[in-house]
Amino acid sequence: MPAAPHLEVSAGGLVVRTVDGRTAAALIGRSGRSGRLRWSMPKGHVESGESLEQTAVREVAEETGITGHVIAPLGSFDYTFTSGGRRIDKRVHHFLLRAESGELSDEDIEVTEVAWVPLAQVPRRLAYPAERRIARRAASLLAGQTGPGGGETAR
Numbered sequence: 001m002p003a004a005p006h007l008e009v010s011a012g013g014l015v016v017r018t019v020d021g022r023t024a025a026a027l028i029g030r031s032g033r034s035g036r037l038r039w040s041m042p043k044g045h046v047e048s049g050e051s052l053e054q055t056a057v058r059e060v061a062e063e064t065g066i067t068g069h070v071i072a073p074l075g076s077f078d079y080t081f082t083s084g085g086r087r088i089d090k091r092v093h094h095f096l097l098r099a100e101s102g103e104l105s106d107e108d109i110e111v112t113e114v115a116w117v118p119l120a121q122v123p124r125r126l127a128y129p130a131e132r133r134i135a136r137r138a139a140s141l142l143a144g145q146t147g148p149g150g151g152e153t154a155r
Helices: 052-064 119-125 129-143
Strands: 006-019 022-031 037-040 043-045 066-083 086-102 113-118
Touching: 006 052, 006 066, 006 129, 022 052, 022 119, 022 129, 037 113, 043 052, 052 066, 052 086, 066 129, 086 129, 113 119, 119 129
Parallel strands: 006 086
Antiparallel strands: 006 022, 006 043, 022 037, 022 113, 066 086
């Protein structure tokens, strides 16, 4: 009889900054088994006692060097993979974050490369279809904001 699947919950997000009227998002690149760089949004496991939003802020900071604050939820998606002969069901919650401080850094051992990517190019750069949908949702939310500083997120 196969073992029951294990459920893992992660959170992360798309952290953005606007400089000279141009908005960019921090993405992380990880080398896959084939050695090919695969771009994604920062994310990681929810620690005990942490909210999803707290996890997103922590993981973004750990994996990119950028500290941000959550401005909107972007949704979640599920996927399944096998590790050590065990089936893992994973749910990932994503949030839109506005960058507050920090310098882009790939010091996290899980990260090969980090980059500020112009928002319009983010969906093309991301390796995974579910993250591309999340990125398009983020761009729509940002387009609906008011005022030069971003204002309130449209709902």
